[in-house]
Amino acid sequence: MEWPWLFLYLSLHITGCQKTPALFQTPPRIVALNNSTKEMVCAMKSEQFSHLGIYWYRWSKESQEFQYILFSNVLHKHTLGDDIDKERFNVSKGSFRQSYTLKISKLRPLDAGTYYCAVSQYSELLFGNGTELSVVNSLPSTEKPTEKTLPPKKPLRCKPSGITPAKMKGSSCSGFIWAPLATCAVILLLSLVIAIRRFQRLRRRLRLHFSKQVLK
Numbered sequence: 001m002e003w004p005w006l007f008l009y010l011s012l013h014i015t016g017c018q019k020t021p022a023l024f025q026t027p028p029r030i031v032a033l034n035n036s037t038k039e040m041v042c043a044m045k046s047e048q049f050s051h052l053g054i055y056w057y058r059w060s061k062e063s064q065e066f067q068y069i070l071f072s073n074v075l076h077k078h079t080l081g082d083d084i085d086k087e088r089f090n091v092s093k094g095s096f097r098q099s100y101t102l103k104i105s106k107l108r109p110l111d112a113g114t115y116y117c118a119v120s121q122y123s124e125l126l127f128g129n130g131t132e133l134s135v136v137n138s139l140p141s142t143e144k145p146t147e148k149t150l151p152p153k154k155p156l157r158c159k160p161s162g163i164t165p166a167k168m169k170g171s172s173c174s175g176f177i178w179a180p181l182a183t184c185a186v187i188l189l190l191s192l193v194i195a196i197r198r199f200q201r202l203r204r205r206l207r208l209h210f211s212k213q214v215l216k
Contacts, residue, residue, distance in 0.1 A: 022049060023117050023128035031134045037105040040131040042117030044098040054091065054100045055118040055125070062112075069115070072100065107135050 024043045032038045042054060053073035059066050068081035072091040080086055090103045104111060112135045117128040 021129050022046060022119065022121075022126040025115075025117060025128040025131045027131060028129070029132045029134075031136060031139065032107050033139060034107060034109065034135055034137050036107050037103065038107060038133065039101050039103045040115060040133070041094070042100045042102070042128050044119070047098065049119050049121070049126075050098045052119045052121065055120070056091065056102055057116045057118065058111075058113040059116070059130075060113040067113075069102075104133075107133075109135050111135055 022045055024045060026041050026043070030038050030040065042056075044050065051074060053071055055071050056069040057066055058069055069084055070081060070089060070091065071079045072093075073079075076091075076093065078086065078091060080089065088105050090105075092101050092103065093099070094101060100117065102115065102117070112133055114130045114132045116130050118125045120126075
């Protein structure tokens with residue numbers, strides 16, 4: 001890659017080289033099928049550029065090179081770069097906000113890259129924000145995967161043998177709730193009784209010990 005193209009690429013990506021882009025490109029990204037036709041628009045933000053021609057460049061990630069595509073002057077005459085097919089690349093001028101449309105037909109994988117429009121003012125190139133073009137053999141599917149619908153879960157019902165549904169109204173699963181509570185209550189009661197008996201024995205021993213100390 002030649003040094004002028006390296007400097008051109010860095011000037012696009014270093015923050016502060018161009019505070020407010022003079023050109024605005026839409027759309028920011030395009031995914032196109034192989035052998036299809038796509039368009040990208042470059043709009044000038046100021047009328048002071050209306051008398052200037054428009055440049056188009058392409059940055060390729062694979063080759064790491066900036067390639068000059070074409071230049072279209074105010075008379076709509078095109079000057080194409082090397083290896084650029086004039087039958088596939090065309091620029092037309094629109095009436096809205098001094099916009100230019102780059103049309104690429106019969107797209108190929110080699111056409112993929114980020115396209116930048118630019119104008120030359122006072123020996124300085126002013127660039128747009130860029131449009132990334134991807135060329136694929138098939139577009140990604142937008143259909144959502146089918147989800148299996150699970151049958152609704154049935155609520156848990158306790159139905160002991162010998163009890164009819166009429167007797168279970170308002171008391172479903174009450175046995176499972178009260179049985180653990182009753183067990184805990186019995187255990188706590190037994191623990192309390194044992195603690196009281198131990199306390200009484202300890203109290204008696206203390207009284208006997210105190211009585212012996214007094215008699216001595």
